[in-house]
Amino acid sequence: MNWLLVSCLLVPMVTAILAFLWPGSRRTKGLVSVFGSVLLSVLAALLLRQVWIAGPISAQMGGWQAPMGITFVADHLSAMLVMVTAIVGVAVSIYALSDIDDARAKGGFDTFLQTLLTGVVGAFLTGDLFNLYVWFEVMLISSFALMVLGGRKVQLDGAVKYVAINLVSTVLLLTAIALVYGMAGTLNMADLNGALAQAPDQSLVTVVSVLFLVAFGIKAAVFPLYFWLPASYHTLPISIAAVFAALMTKVGVYALIRTFTLIFTPQDDLIAQVILVVALLTMLIGVLGAISHSNIRRIVSYHVIGSIGYMLLGLGLGSALAMAASIFYIIHGILVKALLFLIIGVIEKKGKSSELSELGGLYRSHPGFSMLYLFAALALIGVPPLSGFWAKLMVLKAGIEHEAWVMIGIVLLASLMIFIPLMRIWFEAFWKTTPEHQVPVETDRLLMVPVLALSAMLLMLGLAPSFLITLAEQAAAGVLDTESYLQVVLGSAATPTPEIKP
Amino acid sequence: MEILFGLLAGVLMAGGVWLILSRDLLKFLFGLILISNTANLVIFASGGVTEGRPPLIGESGFVEGVANSLPQALVLTAIVIGFGLVSFTMTLALRAWQSIGTTDVEQMCLSEARAGMTDDQGGVLSSQAYAETLQPHNEHLKSAEERP
Numbered sequence: 001m002n003w004l005l006v007s008c009l010l011v012p013m014v015t016a017i018l019a020f021l022w023p024g025s026r027r028t029k030g031l032v033s034v035f036g037s038v039l040l041s042v043l044a045a046l047l048l049r050q051v052w053i054a055g056p057i058s059a060q061m062g063g064w065q066a067p068m069g070i071t072f073v074a075d076h077l078s079a080m081l082v083m084v085t086a087i088v089g090v091a092v093s094i095y096a097l098s099d100i101d102d103a104r105a106k107g108g109f110d111t112f113l114q115t116l117l118t119g120v121v122g123a124f125l126t127g128d129l130f131n132l133y134v135w136f137e138v139m140l141i142s143s144f145a146l147m148v149l150g151g152r153k154v155q156l157d158g159a160v161k162y163v164a165i166n167l168v169s170t171v172l173l174l175t176a177i178a179l180v181y182g183m184a185g186t187l188n189m190a191d192l193n194g195a196l197a198q199a200p201d202q203s204l205v206t207v208v209s210v211l212f213l214v215a216f217g218i219k220a221a222v223f224p225l226y227f228w229l230p231a232s233y234h235t236l237p238i239s240i241a242a243v244f245a246a247l248m249t250k251v252g253v254y255a256l257i258r259t260f261t262l263i264f265t266p267q268d269d270l271i272a273q274v275i276l277v278v279a280l281l282t283m284l285i286g287v288l289g290a291i292s293h294s295n296i297r298r299i300v301s302y303h304v305i306g307s308i309g310y311m312l313l314g315l316g317l318g319s320a321l322a323m324a325a326s327i328f329y330i331i332h333g334i335l336v337k338a339l340l341f342l343i344i345g346v347i348e349k350k351g352k353s354s355e356l357s358e359l360g361g362l363y364r365s366h367p368g369f370s371m372l373y374l375f376a377a378l379a380l381i382g383v384p385p386l387s388g389f390w391a392k393l394m395v396l397k398a399g400i401e402h403e404a405w406v407m408i409g410i411v412l413l414a415s416l417m418i419f420i421p422l423m424r425i426w427f428e429a430f431w432k433t434t435p436e437h438q439v440p441v442e443t444d445r446l447l448m449v450p451v452l453a454l455s456a457m458l459l460m461l462g463l464a465p466s467f468l469i470t471l472a473e474q475a476a477a478g479v480l481d482t483e484s485y486l487q488v489v490l491g492s493a494a495t496p497t498p499e500i501k502p
Numbered sequence: 503m504e505i506l507f508g509l510l511a512g513v514l515m516a517g518g519v520w521l522i523l524s525r526d527l528l529k530f531l532f533g534l535i536l537i538s539n540t541a542n543l544v545i546f547a548s549g550g551v552t553e554g555r556p557p558l559i560g561e562s563g564f565v566e567g568v569a570n571s572l573p574q575a576l577v578l579t580a581i582v583i584g585f586g587l588v589s590f591t592m593t594l595a596l597r598a599w600q601s602i603g604t605t606d607v608e609q610m611c612l613s614e615a616r617a618g619m620t621d622d623q624g625g626v627l628s629s630q631a632y633a634e635t636l637q638p639h640n641e642h643l644k645s646a647e648e649r650p
Contacts, residue, residue: 130576137583144590148597156598157610160527163591167534168522170587174541174580181573182548 002059004047005072008082008121011040012089016114026105033093033110040117041086044079051079052471056478056488058127066489067188071127075485076475077327081124081254084334087457088246089117091450095342096239098444104149104237112149113243116142123251127489129177129187129263132255136173136219140166143248146240147232158232165228169218176211179204180263190489192263193482209264209271216259220252222312223281226305230289233304234297234354238345241297245304246338250330253311257326260315261479276316280407283309283414290421294356296344296429299421303340303380306414307333310395313411314476317402323476325394328468332379332387332461339376339454346447347373347429350440356424361434369448370430372455377422379458382415386462390469507547514540527595527605534591538584542577549573 015036019029050057056075060066074082093113100109119139126132147159181187183204184195196205214225221229229249233241260271286306290299311333314326344354350366351359363370375386382388392415399408434440461468478484514536521533549570557571599605 130579134579134583137587141586141590144594148594151597151601153601156594156601159594160598160607160610163594164530164534167587167591168537171534171537171541174538175544178541178545178548178573178576181545181576 002057002072004043004050005057005059005074005125008040008043008047008125009072009118011036011043012114012118012121015039016111016118019110019114020108026100026102027097029105029110030093030097030100033114034090034097036114037086037089037093037117040121041083041090044083044086047074048079048083051076056484058488065491066127067186067191070131071188071190071489072125073127073190073485073489074125075478075488076471077254077257077479078124080327080331080471080475081250081334082121084331085117085120085124085247087454088243088334088338089113091338091342091454092239092243092246095242095345095447095450098446099239099345100237101150107149108145109149109240112142112145113240116146116243116247118142120247120251124254127189129180129189129192129259132189132258133170133173133177136170136251136255139248139251140170143244146244147236149240150237152235155235158235161228162232165218165225169215172211172218173215176208176215179208179211183208188489189258189262190482190486193486194265196263197265205264206270209260212259212264213256213271213274216252216256217278218252219249220256220308220312221249221282221305222278222308223285223305226282226285229305230298230301233301234295238341238348241301242338242341242345245301245341246334249304249308250311250334253308253330256312257315257323257479262482262485272316272318275312276407279309279312279316280410281309282306282312284410287414287417287421291417293421295354296347296356296359296425297354299425300337300340300344303418303421304337306418307337309414310391310411313395313398313407317398317404317407318480319398319401320473320476320480321394321401322398323480324469324472325391325398327475327479328394328465328472329391331468331472332391332458335454335458335461336376336380336388339451339458340380342447342451342454343373343376346443346451347425349443349447351429352441356428358435359429360432361430362440363430364434365440372451373430374426375455375459377426379462381418381422387458387465388462390462390465394469394472503551503553504547507543507551511540511543511547514543525607527598527607527610530607531588531591531595535588538580538588542580542584545573545577545580549576 015033018036019032022029022032051074056073058071058073061070061072093110096109096113116139119135119142122135122138123132126135144159144163147162148156177187180192180196183199184192186192186195199205218225233244236244264271283306286302286309289302290306293299293302310329311326314323346369347359347362348354350362353359379386379388382392392411395411396408399411518533518536518540521529521536524530524533549572552567552569555567555569557569557574559568595605598610602610604610
C-alpha cells in the first residue's frame with residue numbers, strides 16, 4: 001500500500017475533524033485549516049514528483065487486489081490535479097481568514113472547506129467507479145453546507161437550484177453505474193477497460209455512456225446543463241465562490257475524461273462529436289453570458305462556464321495533442337479562476353459593490369492592485385507570454401492538426417470576445433472616475449497574500465511553460481494510452497478473476 | 503424477478519420524473535425520493551436477484567448459487583447517502599420556505615434577474631445587497647416571526 005497516496009486523502013479529512021473540534025477563536029480554526037492545506041500541498045508535490053520520476057502508482061485498500069478491493073491510482077493527470085487542488089486550498093484558506101466572518105466560521109466553514117477538498121482529491125485519485133460516486137457525494141454535501149452558510153435569502157434561493165439539479169445528476173450517475181455493473185460485473189475502472197466492448201447489447205452501452213455524459217455534464221456545467229451555475233455562484237461569499245469556481249466543475253471534466261477514455265472506448269465517434277459540439281457551444285455561451293451581465297460576480301461566473309469548453313475539446317478531438325492542450329488548460333484554468341475570484345472579492349470590498357455602475361476609481365486609489373487585476377485578466381484572455389496564451393496556442397495547434405477549421409474559428413471568436421467583459425471591468429471599476437457617493441476603502445492586507453502568490457505562480461507558468469507542457473503531454477499520453485494505468489492497477493496478475501455472479 | 507424489478511423501476515422513475523417537473527419544491531422532493539429509490543432498485547436488479555440464498559461464501563470458497571453480496575453493499579451505501587441528501591434537502595426546503603415565504607420555484611427568483619424586474623427584486627447584488635452580506639444574521643428568524 002502506498003502511504004503517500006493515502007495520506008493525500010487523510011490529511012484534509014483529519015484537518016476537517018481538527019478544525020471542527022479545535023477549541024478557540026475563528027483565527028485558530030482558520031490557521032488549522034491553512035496548516036492542513038499546506039501539508040496537503042507538500043504531500044501533493046511529493047506525489048507529483050514520484051509520479052514524474054517513476055510513473056503512475058496505485059494503492060489497494062485493505063490489501064484486496066484489484067478488481068476486488070477499492071483502488072486508488074495516481075497517474076500524471078491525477079497527481080497534477082491534486083497538486084493544483086492543494087494550491088487552491090492553501091490560497092482560499094488564507095484568504096478566508098480575513099474574508100469569512102465569525103458567524104460563518106462558527107458554522108463550520110473550515111471543516112466544510114476541508115471535507116470539500118477531501119472529496120475533490122478522492123475523486124481525482126480513485127480507481128473505482130462506485131467510489132468515484134461516493135467522493136462526488138462527499139464533495140457535494142460539503143458544497144451544500146458551504147452554500148447555505150450564513151443563510152441569507154438570496155443564498156438559500158441559489159442553493160435550492162444548485163441542490164436540486166445536482167441531486168438529479170447524482171441519481172443519473174448512480175443509475176448509470178448500476179447499469180455498468182449489470183453489464184460488466186465489475187466497477188474497477190481499469191478492469192472495466194474494454195469490458196463493455198464485449199457486452200452483448202451495444203446500444204445499451206451507448207445509452208449508459210450518454211447517462212454518464214449528462215450526469216458529469218451537469219457537474220461540469222456544460223451547455224445546455226449549466227443554468228444552475230450562474231444562478232447560485234454569485235450569491236456566495238467570495239472565498240467559497242472561488243473554491244467552487246476553481247475546483248468543482250473541473251472534477252466533472254476530469255470524470256468525463258476518465259470515463260470516456262478508460263471505460264467507453266474513444267472509437268465511439270458519435271459521443272466524441274457530441275462532446276465537441278457541446279464544448280464549442282459552452283465556450284460561446286460562457287462568453288456571451290459574461291458580456292450580457294454588468295455585475296462582476298456574474299461576469300466571472302460565466303467565465304467559469306466558458307473555460308469548461310476549452311477543457312472538453314481534448315476529449316472531443318481525441319488526439320494526444322488536443323488532450324495535452326485540454327490538460328494544460330485545466331491546470332491554467334483552475335489557477336487563473338481562483339485568482340480572478342479572489343481579486344473580484346478584493347474589488348468588491350474596496351468599492352463596496354459588485355455592480356459595475358457603482359464601482360470606479362480603483363486605479364487612482366490602488367494602482368498596484370489594479371495591475372494585478374490586469375495581469376489576471378490578460379492571463380485569462382491569453383495575451384502572450386502569459387499562461388492562457390500557451391493554453392490557447394496548444395488548442396489551436398490541435399485544431400490545425402485535425403483540420404477542424406470551424407472549431408478554430410469558434411475558439412478564436414470566443415477568445416476574442418472574452419476581451420470585452422474583462423476589459424469592461426477594467427474600464428468601469430478601475431479606470432472611470434469614482435462615483436460621488438463611493439470612496440474606495442482600504443482592505444485587509446492579508447487578502448493580498450494569496451492573490452500575490454497565485455499571480456506569481458501564473459507568471460511563472462507563462463514565462464516558463466515548458467515544464468507544464470511536458471507534464472501535460474505525459475498526462476495526455478497516460479490518459480489515451482491506458483496501458484500503464486492498467487498495468488499499475490491490475491499488476492502482472494491481470495488474469496481473469498473468479499466470477500461471483502451467480 | 504428481474505423483469506418485475508425492471509417494471510417497478512420504470513413505474514417509480516416515471517412517477518418521480520412527473521413529480522420533479524412540478525414547480526412546487528415539496529413535490530420535487532418527493533420525486534427525488536422516488537428516483538433515488540429507483541436507482542437503488544436498479545443497482546439491486548443489475549447484480550442479479552437470487553431468491554432465498556445468503557450472500558455468504560463458504561469456507562471452501564465460491565459456491566454455486568450464492569447471492570451476489572456486492573450490489574447489496576452498494577445499495578446500502580447508496581441508501582445511506584441518499585437518506586443524508588434527502589434530509590438535507592428537506593431542511594433546506596423548510597428554511598427556504600421560512601425565509602423566502604414560498605415553495606413555488608417560479609417565485610423563488612431572488613438569485614436570478616428576470617426580464618421585467620427591477621434590480622431590487624432581481625436580486626442582482628447591488629450595494630444594498632452587499633450591505634446585507636455584512637450583516638446577514640438572524641434575518642431568517644425575523645422574517646419567520648413576521649409570518650402569522
